[in-house]
Amino acid sequence: MERENMVKSVSRALDIITLVSLKKGGLGVTEIANQIDINKSSVYRILxxxxxxxxxxxxxxxxxxxxxxxxxxxxxxxxxxxxxxxxARPYLQELENLTNEVIHLVVYDQGEVVYIEKLEGNETLRMHSKVGKRAPMHCTSVGKAILAYLPTNVVVDILERKGMPMHTDKTISTKEELLQELVQIRKNGYAMDLEENEYGITCIAVPIFDHLGKVIAAASISGPTMRMTDERLSHLKSQMISMGNRISKRLGFESRIS
Known part of the structure; x- marks a missing residue:
């Protein structure tokens, strides 16, 4: 009986905490008692x-x-x-199971992205990426997904320090063109790499935010261009955005991308 009363008291305390949290200006004893049907003396003792x-x-x-x-x-x-x-790993695995393609998770560090997770998928795909390796931001989908949510002056500084070397003939090589694409990425909520980093490989990525709303990472799907058709990419967009939202939410971020 004593244990039962203790559990009941804890339950009431949690109810009161939840109720108080919903009211910015706070609540009085009477208001709390009326809303959760507990007598005022009990409410006062718990408070x-x-x-x-x-x-x-x-x-x-x-x-x-x-x-x-x-x-x-x-x-x-x-x-x-x-x-x-x-x-992030459960969500990345879910995506790997769904697509059978290579899945990457990267973090932003000193003007570059660093691969911290790579799931290989079941399909054959040879890529230069591996966990611990660094990659440029201007020509990777994960890099552009992060750049799009950094302040413009930070982006410009990165581009000026790191340059924009051509990795393929499809690499964006001018600051103006990339800045325009970053605006579009913010509108869409995802970024693309259309053979800009490696020939024959197309990637789609989404940003990941922390509890302060700061972009800290990105996740992507990479596959051979012949498999990553417009139709398939169109289907993957919403799944990617949903995954980015769910990972960000796990980090304490209130989702704003849809």
Whole structure:
């Protein structure tokens, strides 16, 4: 019976926390009691305990209760512990199973992308990419997916420092043309590499955002151009955007790409 009462108290405390979190200006004891059908004395006792531990605080002027800074402390620890590769892997595997193509996960570092995950798929495809290898941003779908969400001055600085070497005759080689494409990528929510990095290989990529809304990574599907037809790419776009959204959400980002 004691255990049952304890579980009930915890359940009520969580209900109160949820209720308080929904009201920016906080709630009073009576309002809480009315909304979750608990008597005021019980609500007050639970609130007092939550205040004691920092999960709830009381506004000294209004007397209303609102979320305490303890939640901020806990959430920051959670965010610090999030492992991008581990969080993304189930979604990358899902995409690999669906397409049988090569799947990449990269992070942005010092004006380049670094491959941190590569799933090979079941189809035969020879690519230069491998985990730990760096690649340019201007001619890869993952690089362009990240560039599109960086400030323009940062993009220009990267292009000026790294240059825009031609990897194939389809590589975008002027800053103006690339900046125009980045605008389109932001509108579409995905980026393409149409044999711009390697001949015979077409890629589609989406950006991945952290809890602050900052672009930190990108994921892509790569396949031979003969398999990556316009029809197939059109079908893959929505799946890629959905995957990018889901990974970003796991990192604490409120989705804005659709």
């Amino acid at each position: 007092s305990t939550l205040v004691q531990y920092g999960y709830i605080e009381q506004d000294s002027e209004t007397g209303r209760y609102k979320l305490g800074y303890k939640f901020l402390e806990i959430s920051s620890k959670l965010l610090e512990s999030i492992d991008l590769r581990a969080e």
